Ligand code: HEC
């Protein structure tokens with residue numbers, strides 16, 4: 001009797017233990033599934049490559065925050081329609097009919113085209129042009145006043161807020177320092193000679209005229225402000241205070257972006273060709289920015305290819321426009337210990 005009772009108790013105990021274990025296993029799975037999913041998502045976000053993330057704002061729903069991002073994208077890609085001189089809405093902030101997208105390609109996501117992924121984390125930033133630490137809003141206004149040949153946007157206005165929202169969205173997978181591969185432009189080997197304007201013109205005719213036109217005026221959109229192919233000079237182009245007006249910057253841009261369709265991996269023009277074409281284009285007439293003498297309060301910080309005086313050296317304005325740049329760079333290195341790259 002005792003043994004069979006003991007046996008029964010033992011069986012019950014074992015059965016009970018098995019049930020408890022099964023319950024615990026079930027509970028464990030249930031818990032680990034939910035928290036595991038969360039963990040997985042977090043890991044996925046952390047590992048998301050900023051360059052291969054989805055930046056198509058059309059995929060966002062219409063929450064108020066997302067509407068601001070979408071408006072930022074619209075402004076960025078169709079700038080002239082919203083804030084250009086012919087927009088018809090009494091909001092003419094830009095002075096030409098360019099779009100931000102004309103220089104910051106693929107809505108700011110193409111590597112080596114002044115790519116803006118991560119740009120929020122790169123600001124506030126010290127800027128030599130103003131000799132102070134500037135905000136992202138001030139940097140956007142830098143392009144408004146120069147690349148767009150227009151006026152600054154109000155920092156708390158609808159347009160500026162939309163631009164910043166869009167750039168914040170492009171920033172969402174960027175590392176803390178904002179340094180993503182493809183930021184800025186590629187480096188090119190700068191020839192030790194001046195720009196060959198004749199060669200530049202020939203190359204321009206051979207490689208650029210098909211889209212940008214024989215007089216560099218570009219091709220406008222039908223019935224809408226803006227361009228199918230933007231102008232490279234003339235009164236509707238960037239002004240002489242713009243980054244693109246510097247030969248070295250323009251040549252770096254062209255290397256990985258022009259003719260349209262090339263990339264960092266698949267360029268078409270040689271460094272020398274970019275240098276000559278950039279020099280030729282930037283010798284053509286374009287809007288002149290006022291008060292450029294106020295730029296670079298510390299003149300030593302001025303890029304060597306900034307095409308307008310004054311300078312902290314005695315090289316001619318012409319040499320600052322078409323080179324050779326090496327002697328100017330050597331001068332700053334020897335005299336001030338400053339290494340110049342543009
Ligand atoms: C004509 C070409 C051009 C157009 C149009 C243009 N930009 Fe730029 N942008 C540049 C260049 C060139 C630079 C880099 C200048 C430099 O190296 O100093 C730049 C730099 C910037 C930067 C800082 C990037 C960084 O990595 O630090 C921001 C932000 C920016 N632009 C926003 C805009 C916005 C917004 C618009 C439209 C309102 C615009 N840009 C239109 C040429 C252009």
Ligand code: HEC
Pocket residue numbers: 101102103105106204207208209210211212228229230231232238244250254258259260269277278
């Ligand atoms: C197949 C057409 C095509 C060819 C050829 C072409 N471009 Fe462009 N270019 C474009 C387009 C389109 C844009 C604007 C990019 C955008 O909005 O996506 C542009 C933009 C530019 C810009 C910046 C915006 C501006 O107006 O200042 C420069 C500078 C430029 N091109 C220079 C050149 C040079 C130099 C060549 C010849 C080596 C060249 N392009 C050949 C289509 C072309």
